[in-house]
Each structure stands twice: as C-alpha cells, then as structure tokens.
Amino acid sequence: MWSSSPLNGVKVVELAGLAPGPFAGLLLADYGASVLRIDRLPGQTTAPAADKLTRHKSSICLDLKDSRSRDLLLSILAKADVLIDPFRPGVLERLGLSPTDVLLKANPRLIVGRMTGFRRDGKYKDMAGHDINYIAVSGVLSMLGRSNDRPYSPGNLLGDFAGGGAICFLGILLALISRQATGKGQVVEANMVDGSAYLATMPRLGMKSPTWNEPRGENLLDGGCPFYDTYETKDAGKYFAVGALEPQFYVALLHGLGLKKDEIPGRDDRDNWPALREIFTKRFKEKTRAEWEAIFDGTDACATPVLEQAELEASGHEQRLAVDLVGTPGKSFTADNAGWTGGGLFPGDGGEATLKEWFGWTKGREYDDSKGVLVKSKGGSRL
Known part of the structure; x- marks a missing residue:
C-alpha cells in the first residue's frame, strides 16, 4: 500500500468565496492537495472564518486591490498547480488577473477552475443569484416537490454543492489528467446551471417515457409512489x-x-x-x-x-470521505471531529508555513506583512 494521498504534491490556491468554491477546495484538500486559501483582511482576527469548509487548508490574507498583494499572488500562481476562482464573470479580469491573458501566459501548467452560478454566456450572466435561482433556470427545480404544490428547493445541496463544487472538482481532476498528457494547464469553466442539469439527466430523459412522464410529485421516485x-411513526416527528x-x-x-x-x-x-x-x-x-x-x-x-444529523453526531457516527481509495487514501478527519465541526480556519492561519513548504519563501525576504495583509517584498530575494 502506498502511503501518500492521490493528490499529494498538488498546490492549490483558493480565492475565498461562498459554498461551491470552498467545497471544491475541500475535496481537493481531503484527497491530499495542499490548499492555500486567499482571505481578505479580516475585520476581527481573533475569530475563525465564517466558512466551515476549511478542513486541511491554510490561509494568507491579501488585498487584491493593492498592487503589492496582487503581485505576490501572481508570484504564487506562477508556481502553483490550480487556482479556484469563485467570483462572478469579469472580476479576475478587472483585477488584472485574466486567466488566459495573464495567468496562463505566466504559468502554462496552471489549471484555473472558474465557478459561477449562471452560465458565463447566458441570459442571466450579469445577475446575482443563489442556489435556488440556478436550479430554477436549469429546469431542475420545476421537477422537485409534492403533487399540486409549489416547487421545493432541497436546501443548497443541488446547485452549490453537487452541481457546483463537486462538478468543479471533477473538472479540475480532468484537467490534471489532461496535463499529464499535454504538459499544459487550461481554464475549467463550471457553472451551477449546467452542473445541476447534468445531475438531473435520468429524470429529464425519463420524462420521455413512463419512468417520469407524470406531473411533479406523481412519479415513481418523486413522492408519487406509496412504496x-x-x-x-407513532413518536411524532420521527x-x-x-x-x-x-x-x-x-x-x-x-x-x-x-x-x-x-x-x-x-x-x-x-x-x-x-x-x-x-x-x-x-x-x-x-x-x-x-x-x-x-x-x-x-x-x-x-x-x-430517517436518521437526523443531531442524533448521528450524539451517537458518535463517523463521517467519512465520499470515496475510499484503498491504495492511496485521502486524509482522515475523524480524529478531531472535523466531520461535524468543520475546519475552524483563522484568516492567515498556517499560510506562511505553506509558502515555506511550497517555495522556501520567508517573511521579510520574499514578502512582508502590512497590517495583517501580505505584500510582495520590495527588496531581498527575487520571487
């Protein structure tokens, strides 16, 4: 049995965002990638990040509107393997960090995983939205819910996490495989509209057959079937x-x-x-x-x-990785109960050690600290 995880040695830079981007980073980190999260300057440095999807990650704080911080990020990306971009279309370009015109020219092996809600080229591309909006325009939300009732959204699981973060993770893995053959990185464009629609392939195609051709909530697998x-049960609420x-x-x-x-x-x-x-x-x-x-x-x-999360946690139920690779296992998160509590990462926590591990960089030489934000050093060794 090999001792290393399958993504051991892969250097990932994750620009801090909401659920889907951090979830893609979490999947990469759980399977052995070294993930450096780029946080904004925290308003309160004594509190961990509100984002709980930080297990096995480290963090540095950068102000990407500051040219010195931006230059430091460019220096990091020039040697990294993956960048996770969770921003709306055009944000990286306005920051002078265009993946095709800047990042891939500086590092042709870089893989840029771009995560948006709506399609980049679609009708809604410039609009704000959340999970419920993305699965609504994908056609999936219309299929969910009880008969003769309004469509029902399953939390933010289908858009943010399944159609978003998990599909972006898949795209990054495919790009890593492709790079082994071509030696070149590329831009991975994922969005939650197409991601959730793809996950609904079976019921969508089933609508052309008796499998799923009845109205919402009246089919075999959507609540219409009594078996x-x-x-x-007798104990109400169970x-x-x-x-x-x-x-x-x-x-x-x-x-x-x-x-x-x-x-x-x-x-x-x-x-x-x-x-x-x-x-x-x-x-x-x-x-x-x-x-x-x-x-x-x-x-x-x-x-x-139907077991509830609270009773599973109280019973000591062990949360596990989604897939177990017997020869090259992912990282365990059971020892510190992180399957229930999240990562608890503080902005800036562990990031300097990561830069030392990745590149041998040290503060005061390759970069400096300016009021909690890292910036490229004006003197000393070249990056």
Whole structure:
C-alpha cells in the first residue's frame, strides 16, 4: 500500500468565496492537495472564518486591490498547480488577473477552475443569484416537490454543492489528467446551471417515457409512489423511509407491516396508489420508529429509519470521505471531529508555513506583512 494521498504534491490556491468554491477546495484538500486559501483582511482576527469548509487548508490574507498583494499572488500562481476562482464573470479580469491573458501566459501548467452560478454566456450572466435561482433556470427545480404544490428547493445541496463544487472538482481532476498528457494547464469553466442539469439527466430523459412522464410529485421516485416515500411513526416527528420498488422487496415490506398482498389493493395500478398510501400511513403510525427498526433491520424490505444529523453526531457516527481509495487514501478527519465541526480556519492561519513548504519563501525576504495583509517584498530575494 502506498502511503501518500492521490493528490499529494498538488498546490492549490483558493480565492475565498461562498459554498461551491470552498467545497471544491475541500475535496481537493481531503484527497491530499495542499490548499492555500486567499482571505481578505479580516475585520476581527481573533475569530475563525465564517466558512466551515476549511478542513486541511491554510490561509494568507491579501488585498487584491493593492498592487503589492496582487503581485505576490501572481508570484504564487506562477508556481502553483490550480487556482479556484469563485467570483462572478469579469472580476479576475478587472483585477488584472485574466486567466488566459495573464495567468496562463505566466504559468502554462496552471489549471484555473472558474465557478459561477449562471452560465458565463447566458441570459442571466450579469445577475446575482443563489442556489435556488440556478436550479430554477436549469429546469431542475420545476421537477422537485409534492403533487399540486409549489416547487421545493432541497436546501443548497443541488446547485452549490453537487452541481457546483463537486462538478468543479471533477473538472479540475480532468484537467490534471489532461496535463499529464499535454504538459499544459487550461481554464475549467463550471457553472451551477449546467452542473445541476447534468445531475438531473435520468429524470429529464425519463420524462420521455413512463419512468417520469407524470406531473411533479406523481412519479415513481418523486413522492408519487406509496412504496417509495416516507411515513411518520407513532413518536411524532420521527419517520421511516420506504423504497420497496422491486416485487420481492415489496413482499418483504408487506410482511414487516403485517399486511397480506391479497387483502390490499394491487400496487401495479396507479389508481390504487392513494389507497395504498393511506394504508401505509395508518400502519406506520401504530409503532414507534425504534419498533419499526427492530422489525425491518436485516431484511430486504428497503425500509430504514430517517436518521437526523443531531442524533448521528450524539451517537458518535463517523463521517467519512465520499470515496475510499484503498491504495492511496485521502486524509482522515475523524480524529478531531472535523466531520461535524468543520475546519475552524483563522484568516492567515498556517499560510506562511505553506509558502515555506511550497517555495522556501520567508517573511521579510520574499514578502512582508502590512497590517495583517501580505505584500510582495520590495527588496531581498527575487520571487
């Protein structure tokens, strides 16, 4: 077994932003990349960054409107592998940091991961927005929610994190693979409209078939089906999840519920679904969640408790990396409970050690500290 993580040795500069950019940086850091976060001058240096997605990262503070800080960043990027740009279109260009005209000319091996909400070339490119707006114009939000109710947004998971940060991470990995063959970096353009739309490939294509051709909330997997849904148990506010799609699993579900197949409406006729839902709703209310767990644990009924984050944390549940690479594992974050608490990175924390590790730079020679902000040194060794 190798001891190093898969991205060991990859130098990543992350410009501080909101959720999707930091999440892409977190994924890179968890799998071994050295991630240097560029924070703005903190208003209160005694408090950690509000962003909790800082695990395994370090930080320096730069004022990118100051030419000396900008020159220092350019010197760092001239030797880095990846830059994560979380800004709206045109921001880097206005700062004199155009990826194609400046950054890639200075470092042809640099990979610039650019993360936007709307498409860079689309109707909404100059507008502000949040997750709900991006998945709205992607067409995905229209598919989410209960029948005869308004579309329902699943927090900011689908746009910011799945269609945004995770897809940007994928693009950066692809660019790293490409660089191995070509020796050249490139610009990776990710946006949450296309990212979330791509994640919805299966239901979108399913709309052309009986798989997903009914209105919102009336399909097999979106809440329309009574044997693929959640049910409240006897202890109010607790729920059980049911996903007994296949016939053999459905039989196991009925057995656990104490129901006989020939005594209830047939499941293959959609007209029977409301009656089945009523039967299941009433039956699940007869026992507590723990009692149903005792019945269904170890069976193939595809029936499980809906566990809550607070109870998982209280029980000592171990949060793990998304993918386990047996030969080149990612970095563990269980020892310090960072899976529940985040990174707790202070602006400027650990950044000077990172610059020393990356390039052998030291403060007072290659760079100086000006009121908490690092700037390129006027004298001493050349960068």
